[in-house]
Amino acid sequence: MDLIVRDARILRDGELVKTDIAVQGKTIAAVAPALTADGPELKAEGCLVVPGLIETHIHLDKTCILDRCRIEEGTVAEAVRETAAAKRGFTVEDTYERGKKTLERCISHGTMRMRTHVELDPGIGLIGLDAVEQLARDYAWAIDVEICVFPQEGMTNYPGTEELLIEGLRRGARAIGAVPYFDTDPRKQIDRIFEIAREFDAEIDMHLDLAETTQNMQVEYVCRKTEEFDRGGRVAVGHVTQMSLLPPERFNEIAARLANAGVAVTILPATDLHLMGRSHDHAVPRGVVPAEPLRKAGVTCSISTNNVLNPFTPYGDGSLIRMANLYANVCHVSRPADLAGCLDMITESSARLMRLGDYGIKAGAPADLVCLDAANPTNAVATLAQPLWGFKRGRKSFTRPRVQIHRHAH
Numbered sequence: 001m002d003l004i005v006r007d008a009r010i011l012r013d014g015e016l017v018k019t020d021i022a023v024q025g026k027t028i029a030a031v032a033p034a035l036t037a038d039g040p041e042l043k044a045e046g047c048l049v050v051p052g053l054i055e056t057h058i059h060l061d062k063t064c065i066l067d068r069c070r071i072e073e074g075t076v077a078e079a080v081r082e083t084a085a086a087k088r089g090f091t092v093e094d095t096y097e098r099g100k101k102t103l104e105r106c107i108s109h110g111t112m113r114m115r116t117h118v119e120l121d122p123g124i125g126l127i128g129l130d131a132v133e134q135l136a137r138d139y140a141w142a143i144d145v146e147i148c149v150f151p152q153e154g155m156t157n158y159p160g161t162e163e164l165l166i167e168g169l170r171r172g173a174r175a176i177g178a179v180p181y182f183d184t185d186p187r188k189q190i191d192r193i194f195e196i197a198r199e200f201d202a203e204i205d206m207h208l209d210l211a212e213t214t215q216n217m218q219v220e221y222v223c224r225k226t227e228e229f230d231r232g233g234r235v236a237v238g239h240v241t242q243m244s245l246l247p248p249e250r251f252n253e254i255a256a257r258l259a260n261a262g263v264a265v266t267i268l269p270a271t272d273l274h275l276m277g278r279s280h281d282h283a284v285p286r287g288v289v290p291a292e293p294l295r296k297a298g299v300t301c302s303i304s305t306n307n308v309l310n311p312f313t314p315y316g317d318g319s320l321i322r323m324a325n326l327y328a329n330v331c332h333v334s335r336p337a338d339l340a341g342c343l344d345m346i347t348e349s350s351a352r353l354m355r356l357g358d359y360g361i362k363a364g365a366p367a368d369l370v371c372l373d374a375a376n377p378t379n380a381v382a383t384l385a386q387p388l389w390g391f392k393r394g395r396k397s398f399t400r401p402r403v404q405i406h407r408h409a410h
Contacts, residue, residue, distance in 0.1 A: 020033060051361050053346050061132055099132060108387075132145070133172075141395065149175075203235075208222060208239060214245050234355070236265070240265060248293075258299045270315065270316060291331070303327050321384055327345075328342050371388045
């Protein structure tokens with residue numbers, strides 16, 4: 001064997017088990033206790049090993065632009081306006097270098113699969129796509145990057161945008177996104193996105209219902225279109241902050257609708273906390289959708305980063321563990337099983353959302369392994385457990401030594 005990981009704790013069918021993991025080439029050859037195989041050994045020392053974290057929703061093309069933007073209001077409209085102005089000056093080289101910084105941070109925190117949204121419109125053209133495609137090629141040794149092209153500044157009201165989205169899909173983007181709330185005709189945009197997705201057999205991943213009131217919600221319309229186009233299991237919606245404002249009965253009604261239609265939900269706690277509640281001077285709403293009732297209803301949920309160091313989210317380090325912990329704090333997650341569920345939403349549930357059939361720690365799967373400095377999923381989220389090392393397709397991709405305390409005599 002090329003590598004044997006000894007004394008690892010993994011999740012198998014929802015149960016925590018201690019095992020060894022043997023790697024041959026790019027794949028996992030065997031998973032069993034006390035393997036007798038020979039080969040170089042790496043001791044996990046009873047730590048939790050997971051099959052690589054998954055970032056389902058991030059924006060590499062517009063990361064790290066705080067030095068070019070002004071944040072005075074902290075609103076969604078300002079973020080779009082400031083980013084739109086900044087991106088007119090983007091170049092392929094500049095976008096690549098900024099995206100590289102964030103991508104390397106994500107890799108260092110254990111992310112091994114990613115869906116990144118890339119803006120296409122006549123103002124930016126294909127600059128973001130060119131840069132992110134190159135990033136995906138250059139870092140394929142450490143992370144699988146999937147591209148979702150989308151119209152941030154509208155589509156029906158921005159001539160030429162649709163053609164660029166189609167070009168992005170022709171070039172290999174696996175998913176198409178939407179931002180209906182910035183289109184003059186939200187439902188026309190949604191309709192057209194479903195039509196284009198059917199034409200190219202693409203996944204759909206929409207920014208949806210990002211607002212501080214419950215007016216003009218589109219989530220049920222998206223469910224209806226998902227059923228009409230038979231896209232169940234291939235549609236995700238991110239944000240849906242408006243759902244966080246609903247009373248339980250109405251919330252549960254929509255949760256059942258999402259589950260029946262096969263529409264997944266991505267929760268973006270850092271961005272939604274930053275942008276929502278700006279119109280309130282007291283009793284400020286958090287704007288973060290609670291995942292637990294959605295999951296209990298059968299909805300696939302993921303937790304993700306969204307933006308890093310730009311007007312939409314002026315902070316971030318690419319750590320999905322930190323994002324899961326932030327979500328847990330905001331949504332009062334405290335039961336051990338629910339805390340463990342937060343880890344599931346950056347691993348197994350995210351894999352379901354992205355339809356990654358080869359995901360997991362099992363014989364024949366890619367040897368994508370991340371060791372977290374925790375004994376179980378609950379503690380991994382509760383303690384912000386650091387990823388200690390990672391292997392992508394059997395090759396080491398990062399290491400992070402444990403902190404050492406230097407004791408001194410009084």
